[in-house]
Amino acid sequence: MTTDAADGPLAWWQEAVFYQIYPRSFADSDGDGVGDLAGIRTRLADLAWLGVDALWISPFFRSPMADFGYDVSDYCDVDPLFGDLADFDALVADAHGLGMRVVIDWVPNHTSDQHPWFVDASSSRDSPRRDWYVWRDPTPDGSPPNNWVAAFDLTAPAWTFHEPTGQWYLHLFESAQPDLNWDEPAVEAAMHDTLRFWLDRGVDGFRADVVHGIGKDPALPDDPPEVAGVPHCALNDVPVTHERLRSIRTLVDGYPGERMMVGEVFLLTTEAVATYYGHDDELHLAFNFPPLFAPWLADRWRACIEDTQAALDPRDAWPTWVLSNHDNPRHRTRYDRAAARAGEDAATAAVRSGARARAAAVLLLTLRGTPFVYQGDELGLTDADVPKDRVVDPGGRDGCRAPIPWDATPDHGWPTRPGVVPWLPIAPGADVANRASEAADPGSVLHLYRRAIALRHRSPALSRGSCTLRDAPDGVLAYRRRHGDEVVDVLVNFDGADVTLEDRSLLGASLLLDSGDAGPPAAFTGVLGADRAVVLRH
C-alpha cells in the first residue's frame, strides 16, 4: 500500500515534530517540588537544541488538581502553582523567539466541580446554569440513570448522586469532573470564548482533551453488554460532535497564522478516529491510539500503518504518531514488561531494553505524519517505580509522570526547599539517564533523537514523502519514503537477532541513521543488527 506524497505546501503542524511537556514534571523554578512555567522557560534552549518545532503543554490552568489539572476551575488563568499569565506570555514569547510553536491543552468535556459554573449549577435545580451540566432524576430503584462506566475505576458508574438537589450528574471521569452539557448553547459559547482568550494571547493551537465527548446521545442509552467494563469515554461517538467540531474549526481557522487543533479522540480504532478529521473541516490532527497501544512486533506495526493509510488517505487526513504520553507507561517500559511476560531474562533485558527504545525512536521519527515525543523519551527513560504510599493519581499513571532528571547531581536538577521532595520519585538510572550526561555523550539516546529529528527536517522524503510498505523477513518492518527523486528506506528489526536481508538492492546504500550507532554514516552491509532500525538512501 502506498500513500501519495503531499504535493502543495504543507502546514507547519504537518512538518513539525511536537514535544509534549507535562508541566508538573518538567522543570521547577521555585523549589516546591512541582514544575512550573518559569521552569519550562529555563529549558527552552535545550528543546531548541533537540530540534523540536512545537511544544504541547499539558494543563496549567487553575485547578484543584483532582486530576492534576484536567479538572479546570478557571480556563482563562494560570494556577498559582505554575505561575501567572505574565509567565505564560513570557514563555510564548521566548519559544517563538527560538522558532518553536506553543500548543496548549483545552479540556472541553468536563470542568472541575469547583468551577464557578458547577458551583452555580449545583446550587439549586433552578440555577440559570443548571443545564450547563448533565442532570437526571433518580430512577425508581435508586440505581444510576444508565450503565455508563467512568474512567479509572471501572467498577464506578459515570454518575454521582447530588444529595442537596436530589439528582444524578454525569462524569465520564472522576466525580470531581462533571461533564459539560454542550447541548446548551451557552456552554458552547462560553467554551468558544476560552479558545479566543488563548488565541488572542498568541497560542498556536490546542490539544483538545477527550474531544469526542462533547456530543452525547441525548437519550443517554445504556452501553451494550458486549462492552461491559469499557469506560464510556472510549465508546462515546455520536454525530452531533462533528457539527460542534466544525464550528470550532471555523473559529480556529479564523485567526491568522495557521492555528491548529489536535484532538484526543480516545476511541480504540483508527477508522473511528479518522472520522474526526471530517473533510478537512473538523480536527486538523487527531491522536491515533492503536499504535500507542501496539506491542513491539513487526506485524502489528505493519497493521497499524496499513490501517492508518486505509482510514486517513481517502480523507486526505494527515496522520499522527505517538509512542508515549502522560496517561500510559512509557514505550520503553511497555515493551520491557511485555518482553518480561514473554520470558525475557534480566541479562537479555539489560541489552535489549535500551536498543528497543532506540529503534522505536527511529520508527517514530521516520513515519509519514506528525510525530509527538513525550518528555523524557528522548532520554530513554523508563517509568519510575512509585511506591504505593507515593501514588497520587486516581488512574495510577504516576510512573510515566516522574520528574525529568536534568543532571547527575543528587537532586537531578530538582533542588527543593527544606522538608519538600519532588512530587513524584525520579525514574531509575538517572545518574546516567539525565539531560546533562546525555548531552555530553554523542552515543546517547538524546543525540539519536537529535540526529533523527535533524534528518527528518532535511529530508523531504521523510518529512512529507509517500510511504510504501515493503516485503521484509519475519520480525522486520520495511517502508520506503519517497519525494521527487529522493528515496529513503527504513528498516526496523523488532527481533533480538541479526537479520541478513535478501534484498540485494539495498547493499551499499548510504546509511543515514542507525539506531545502534553514534558513528559516522557508512554504507549498508546488508545485515540488519538485532533490535536496530536503519535509514538508508539510494
Ligand code: ISL
Ligand atoms: O488514562 C487513560 C488510561 O489510563 C485514558 O483512559 C485517559 O483517561 C483518556 O485518554 C482521556 O485522557 C485525558 O482526559 C482525562 C485525563 O485524566 C487525562 O490525563 C487526559 O489525557 C480526563 O481529563
